[in-house]
Amino acid sequence: MDVLSHLRALNGDQRNAFIACFLGWTLDAFDYFILVFVVQSIAKDFQVGVPAVTIAITLTLAFRPVGALIFGLIADRFGRRPALMIDVIFYSLMELLSGFAPSLTALLVLRALFGIAMGGEWGVGASLAMESIPERSRGFFSGVLQSGYVIGYLLAAVVFAVAYPYVGWRGMFFIGSIPALLAVFLRLGVKESPAWRQAQERGRASTGNIWHAIIHRFPLFLYLVVLMTAFQFMSHGTQDLYPTFLQAQHKLTPQVTGTIAIIYNIGALLGCVLFGTLSQKIGRRRAIIIAQVLALLITPLWAFSSTVLMLTIGAFLMQFMVQGAFGVIPAHLNELSPAEVRGTFPGLTYQLGNLIAAANATI
Template identity: 60%
Template sequence: MSVLADLRGLTPQQRNTIIASYLGWTLDAFDFFILVFVLKDIAKEFNTDVSAVSLAVFLTLAMRPLGALLFGLAAEKFGRRNTLMVDVLLYSLFELLSGFSTGLTMLIVLRMLYGIAMGGEWGVGASLTMETIPERTRGIVSGLLQAGYPSGYLLASLVFFFLYPLIGWRGMFFVGVAPALLVLYIRRNVEESPAFLASRNRVRQPFMAVLKGNMKLFIWAVVLMTAFNFLSHGTQDIYPTFLEVQRNYSAHTVGAIAMFYNVGAILGGLFFGALSQKIGRRKGIVIAALLVLPVAPLWVYASTPILLAIGAFLVQFFVQGAWGIIPAHLNELSPDEVRSTFPGFIYQLGNLLASGNATLQATLAQHWNGDYALALLVVAVIVAVAVAVLAGFGYERKGVDFEAGDSGARPA
C-alpha cells in the first residue's frame, strides 16, 4: 500500500491528532525564531548589545530539557491531550508577555519560562500522535511532525518579511500569541492517546527507576541526539552569517536562500520519514546522514547565489531527512511507562549539549582568518559521520506495539 493510501486510510480522529501535533511544533518553532529575527532591535531599545540579548536565546535552549521532563511527567500522569493544551497555552502566554518587556532582565526571565514550555511540546505531541496512528504510517507522520520545525522557521521568516515594518519587534511577539487558538482545536477535535488509556490501570515504575533500568539506551540516545543537534545547528546557525559576511550578500538574498533551504528541509523530512518505514529507522538515518557529505562542498564553495541555494537545499534535505525519522525512532525506543517523557527529555538534553555550536563555529572561522565556509564544512562532515555511526550501530524497535508493552530494544 502506498504512503498516500495509508494516509487516506486514517480516521478523522487520527488526522486531527496529526494536525494538532504538527501545528503545535510549527507554532512553537515560529515563536522561538521570532526572537532570532529581532535581536538587533531589542538591543537598540534596551541600550545594550546583541550578545547580551542573545543570552535570551541560549537560556531558552537551556531550559528546554527541564520543560521536557516536567511536561513529560505530567503527561504520564494526566494524559497527553490535556498536558499538550496546557503547554500550548503557556508558551503562547509567555510569548505575548515578552512583547511587554520593559527591560532586558524581564525579557530574559520570560524567555526562560518560554523555554520550559517550548521544551515540553515536542515530546508530548509526538507521543500523543505516535500512540494514536497505525504502525504502518509512523514513518511518513514522523517526517511530517519533524517538518514542523523548519515550517515554523519559514513562517517566522514570512511574518518578519511582510509584517515587521508595520508592527515592530513588540508586535512580532504579540503575533506569537496566535498558537493559543490551537487549544480550541485540540479540545474539540483531539482525543486522548489509546496507549495511555490502556495503561492507566497498569502498575507504573517511577521515571528514575525506568531510567536506571535502561541506562545504556539512555546514554547512547543522548549522545546520538547531541550529534543530531550539532548536525542541524551546525548547518543552520551561522550559515546566514557566512552568506552576509564572507559572501557579502544582501539581506534580501540571504532571506531568499533561507526560505529555499527550509523547503528542502520539509521535503527531506517527509521523504526519509516515509522511506524509513520500508527500510528501517537506522538504515534511513545512515543513508541521509552520509548523503550530506557529497553535497556539502556545493553548500559552501559554490560560486553563485543560485548554486549556493541548491547546495543549501540539498544539505537541508538530507540533514532534516535524517531528523524526520527521529519522532518515530525515539518513541519506538522509549520504555512504555515513560513514552511522553523519555524521547523529549533525550532530544532536549542533546540540544542543550550542542547549544555551543554557533560559538564553536564562529571561533573556528575567526581562527581560520574569517573562513566561515571551512568552519561550516568541517563541523558538518564530522557530525554527519558521527550520526551515521551512532545510528548504524545503535538500537532499533521499528514496528513495536505501543499498547502491548513490548519494550525490548534491538541493538545492531
C-alpha cells in the same frame, strides 16, 4: 510514496490527534525561529553586541529539558492531551511577553521560560501522535510530524520577509503569540492517546516510572542523549545563525534573507517526508546515516559559496539532508522508549541533547 494510502489509513480521531500535534510543533518552532531573524535588530535596540543576544537562543535550548521533564511527567500521569493544552498556552504567553521585554535581561528570562514550554511540546506531541498512528504508516507520519519544525521556520521566514519592515522585532513576537488558539482545538477535537489509556487501565501511569526506566535502561538512555546531542549540533548548527550569516557576512537584505530561508526550508520539508518514509522501507538507522553522509558532502557548497544562487542551492541541499535525518527521529525515539513512560522518555533524551548543544549559537 503513496501519500493518499497513508492518509486514508487514519480514522477521524487519529487524524485529529496528528493534526493537533503537528500544529503544536509547527507553531512552537515558528515562535522559536522568530528570534533568529531579529538578533541584529534586538542587539541594536538594546545597544549590545550580537553574541549577547545569542545567549537568548542558548537559554531557550538549555531550559528545554526542564520542560520535557515537567510536561512529560504531567503527560504520563494525567494524559497527553491536557499536558499539550497547558504547554501551548504557556509558550504562547511567553512569546507575547517577549514582545514587551523592557531590557535584554528581561528578554533572556522570558526566552528561558519559553524554552521550558518548547521542551515540553515535542515529547508530549510526538508521543500522542506516534501512539495514535498505525505502525505501518509511522515512518511517513514521523517525517511529516518533524517537518512541522521546518514549516514553523518557513512561516517565520515568510513573516520576517513580509511583516518585519512594518512591525519591527517586537511585532514579530506579538504575531507569534497566536498559537494559543490551538488549545481550543485540542480541547474540542482531540481524544486521549489509546496507549496512555491502556497504561492507565493497567495501573502503569505513574510519575515514578521515569526514574525506574532511566536506572534500568541506562545504556539506552545514555545512547539516546548522545545521539540527540549530535543531532542538535547538526540541526541548530546549520539553521539558527544562518540568517545572521547571510545578513552580516554577505550583506543581504531582510527580504533576500527571508526568501533564501523560505527556499531552504522547502528543501527541509521535502527531506523530512522523504527520509521518514524511506525509513519505513530500509530501517530507521540506515535512512539516518544516508542523510547525514550526504550532508557532510554538501558542507563546502553550503558554507563557502559566494553568490546568492550558490548559497541558496547549498542551503537547500543542506537542510534537505539535515532535516531528512531528523524526520526519522520521532518514530525512532518513540519505538526505542518504554511504553509506560513514552510521554517523558523520548522528550527528555531529545531535550538533554539540546542542553548539551545549547551553546552552539554563542560559540
